[in-house]
Amino acid sequence: MSSNQWEIGPIFRALMRNKVGAILIAIQIAVTMTIVVNSIFIILERAQRIERDSGIDEVNSFYLTTTGFGENFDPKSTAFNDLELIRNTPGVLDAIQINAIPVSGSGWSMSFQTEPGEEKETQGGAIYMVDEHAIDALDLEVIAGENFLPIDVRFRQPGVRDWPDNVLITKVLAESLFPDTPYQNVVGKTIYISQTEPMIVKGIVDKIQAPWVGWDDLEHTVLTPEITGFESNRYYVRAQAGQRDAIMPVIEEALASSNKQRIIRGMRTVQETRERSYRGDTAMIKILSTTMVILTIVTGLGIVGLASFSVNRRKKQIGTRRALGASQGSIVRYFMIENFLISTVGVSLGAALTVILNMLLVEMFSLNALDWYFVPAGMIVLWVVGQLAVFGPAKKAATIPPAMATRTV
Amino acid sequence: MLTMTDVKKVFRTDLIETHALRDFNLQVDEGEFVAVTGPSGSGKTTFLNIAGLLETFEGGTYQLDGQNVSHLNDRQRSQLRNEKIGFIFQSFNLIPDLNLFDNVDVPLRYRGFKRNERKKRIEESLELVGLANRMKHLPSQLSGGQQQRVAIARALAGNPRFLLADEPTGNLDTKMALSVLELLKQINQQGTTIVMVTHDQHLASQAKRNIYVRDGQVSEMSGIAEPAHIEMHQAAIG
Numbered sequence: 001m002s003s004n005q006w007e008i009g010p011i012f013r014a015l016m017r018n019k020v021g022a023i024l025i026a027i028q029i030a031v032t033m034t035i036v037v038n039s040i041f042i043i044l045e046r047a048q049r050i051e052r053d054s055g056i057d058e059v060n061s062f063y064l065t066t067t068g069f070g071e072n073f074d075p076k077s078t079a080f081n082d083l084e085l086i087r088n089t090p091g092v093l094d095a096i097q098i099n100a101i102p103v104s105g106s107g108w109s110m111s112f113q114t115e116p117g118e119e120k121e122t123q124g125g126a127i128y129m130v131d132e133h134a135i136d137a138l139d140l141e142v143i144a145g146e147n148f149l150p151i152d153v154r155f156r157q158p159g160v161r162d163w164p165d166n167v168l169i170t171k172v173l174a175e176s177l178f179p180d181t182p183y184q185n186v187v188g189k190t191i192y193i194s195q196t197e198p199m200i201v202k203g204i205v206d207k208i209q210a211p212w213v214g215w216d217d218l219e220h221t222v223l224t225p226e227i228t229g230f231e232s233n234r235y236y237v238r239a240q241a242g243q244r245d246a247i248m249p250v251i252e253e254a255l256a257s258s259n260k261q262r263i264i265r266g267m268r269t270v271q272e273t274r275e276r277s278y279r280g281d282t283a284m285i286k287i288l289s290t291t292m293v294i295l296t297i298v299t300g301l302g303i304v305g306l307a308s309f310s311v312n313r314r315k316k317q318i319g320t321r322r323a324l325g326a327s328q329g330s331i332v333r334y335f336m337i338e339n340f341l342i343s344t345v346g347v348s349l350g351a352a353l354t355v356i357l358n359m360l361l362v363e364m365f366s367l368n369a370l371d372w373y374f375v376p377a378g379m380i381v382l383w384v385v386g387q388l389a390v391f392g393p394a395k396k397a398a399t400i401p402p403a404m405a406t407r408t409v
Numbered sequence: 410m411l412t413m414t415d416v417k418k419v420f421r422t423d424l425i426e427t428h429a430l431r432d433f434n435l436q437v438d439e440g441e442f443v444a445v446t447g448p449s450g451s452g453k454t455t456f457l458n459i460a461g462l463l464e465t466f467e468g469g470t471y472q473l474d475g476q477n478v479s480h481l482n483d484r485q486r487s488q489l490r491n492e493k494i495g496f497i498f499q500s501f502n503l504i505p506d507l508n509l510f511d512n513v514d515v516p517l518r519y520r521g522f523k524r525n526e527r528k529k530r531i532e533e534s535l536e537l538v539g540l541a542n543r544m545k546h547l548p549s550q551l552s553g554g555q556q557q558r559v560a561i562a563r564a565l566a567g568n569p570r571f572l573l574a575d576e577p578t579g580n581l582d583t584k585m586a587l588s589v590l591e592l593l594k595q596i597n598q599q600g601t602t603i604v605m606v607t608h609d610q611h612l613a614s615q616a617k618r619n620i621y622v623r624d625g626q627v628s629e630m631s632g633i634a635e636p637a638h639i640e641m642h643q644a645a646i647g
């Protein structure tokens with residue numbers, strides 16, 4: 001088939017004489033593209049955020065809080081007895097006392113530095129106070145140095161301000177503190193907390209997230225070896241695979257009856273905690289996806305509507321073209337090309353608007369800048385949507401009989 | 410050249426069957442100028458549509474330029490229309506959004522001619538109808554007679570063997586009608602076979618041959634022309 005039959009020139013000139021409908025559709029395509037592309041970009045970013053691995057065995061774990069009351073409540077013996085009770089419960093893989101839960105949104109953070117003194121460069125780090133069972137309970141791996149020994153673990157009274165001598169830190173924190181040293185060689189080095197108090201890095205763990213999912217240094221984490229004797233303490237339990245839901249009530253019940261001078265509350269799975277922490281992101285993804293789908297459908301229907309209208313308006317013209325020798329394919333092609341021209345104006349304008357909206361979002365909500373390839377991808381998607389939408393009306397146009405040309409209506 | 414033998418055409422709607430053509434027989438030879446007259450609803454347009462491959466038929470045979478067209482598919486029929494037949498319609502059927510140049514270009518593009526070839530043919534045929542200087546005008550900027558001339562240019566640009574016209578002067582006043590007829594006669598003299606449906610006896614009588622259609626059948630007539638009367642008309646248009 002020769003290029004003469006594509007009729008791009010005449011189609012374009014005819015379009016220019018019926019601009020209004022075409023321009024409205026082009027604008028609709030541009031706006032749709034702008035919103036769809038930016039939405040997809042935001043959705044992908046949010047999805048990536050949600051998918052980040054916390055480093056712990058979320059699926060099999062849960063936690064609860066016990067709060068003591070009464071004159072005779074002894075935090076220290078309670079903690080040791082509780083841990084022994086939990087660890088000996090069938091179905092439990094391991095358990096620890098811990099001051100904060102990863103991904104939960106609340107916890108402790110401190111500043112760390114490699115040289116003592118004021119006004120040195122510091123790195124923030126989340127603190128998890130745990131004992132030597134943390135590696136198994138949290139499903140971590142010591143990738144350099146060694147785990148805590150029972151002897152490293154101290155009992156921390158309320159009001160104590162100093163810190164244990166040995167700590168474990170994550171690989172990411174090791175690399176942030178000592179950018180020029182391989183993380184293996186950070187083992188044995190001294191770091192300083194509260195500006196001047198030294199601690200020795202006893203080991204490096206692979207990965208555990210801090211509690212705050214929105215924090216930039218999400219993997220800056222320090223494990224300190226201590227059992228705490230506060231009024232309220234938290235136990236983190238990792239069940240054997242598939243046992244979590246079965247042992248949750250068992251442990252709650254066992255703890256409650258083993259010591260009547262406390263209440264147990266806030267028992268929750270880590271999965272639920274994650275869902276709560278990312279609720280905003282999940283909601284955003286849902287809203288943007290829905291908006292996107294609705295907008296695309298509306299635009300598609302707009303194209304179908306405009307094309308159907310113009311097919312009906314041009315029935316006689318289509319019959320005449322058929323009488324003059326147009327095949328059915330030529331008629332379909334006419335409407336496809338017409339739509340392609342409209343879409344091309346739409347997606348070109350859309351490309352500019354997409355970038356502008358992204359720049360505004362970057363400016364106002366400090367989102368990331370769009371990767372360039374989102375723009376051509378969006379253009380192609382809307383071109384395809386347009387061609388699919390116009391195909392039905394175009395097929396219908398092709399069924400208009402040539403004899404329509406001689407009908408006197 | 411164009412031979413119809415016992416051609417039948419029935420239109421079926423929910424309630425009625427209309428036998429638009431019944432055993433329609435006609436032969437038109439190369440170079441003829443045939444005028445078709447007949448009462449309204451007698452089947453003239455139906456005949457012309459079938460002759461021009463705009464419509465299919467049920468029974469009988471139709472040979473166009475020696476080719477039996479009964480079994481052609483839609484695509485082949487389109488191609489045949491494009492190459493062999495030029496159409497002229499009562500209401501001109503120009504495409505309102507295209508200028509004269511682009512209007513005449515329409516069938517040439519379907520023909521697949523190259524750009525230069527198309528340009529040459531468009532200019533020649535608009536020249537022939539006396540509108541070469543209006544190429545960039547839209548149809549709406551022309552009078553009815555001029556529009557029909559453009560339609561004739563469009564029909565002729567592809568050098569068809571046949572020109573089929575359904576009441577080409579039906580929407581024109583007498584003066585313009587006669588000038589269109591003159592143009593058709595001139596075209597016929599240059600070798601194009603013309604079949605023209607008309608209500609106007611005076612116009613019909615100027616054709617070389619007249620046929621009369623009634624109830625979907627042909628009854629040939631001749632010799633009803635009144636030369637003196639027609640010459641008077643021609644004198645009137647100068």
Ligand SMILES: Nc1ncnc2c1ncn2[C@@H]1O[C@H](COP(=O)(O)OP(=O)(O)OP(=O)(O)O)[C@@H](O)[C@H]1O
Nearest residue numbers: 420421427428429448449450451452453454455456
């Ligand atoms: N598409 C159609 N559907 C149903 N009936 C039709 C159709 N086209 C034509 N007819 C019928 O077929 C018969 C012949 O119609 P046709 O248009 O050929 O007549 P005509 O001689 O051209 O009339 P006129 O002089 O009014 O143009 C009429 O009775 C008409 O109503």
Ligand SMILES: [Mg+2]
Nearest residue numbers: 453454455575
């Ligand atoms: Mg008719």
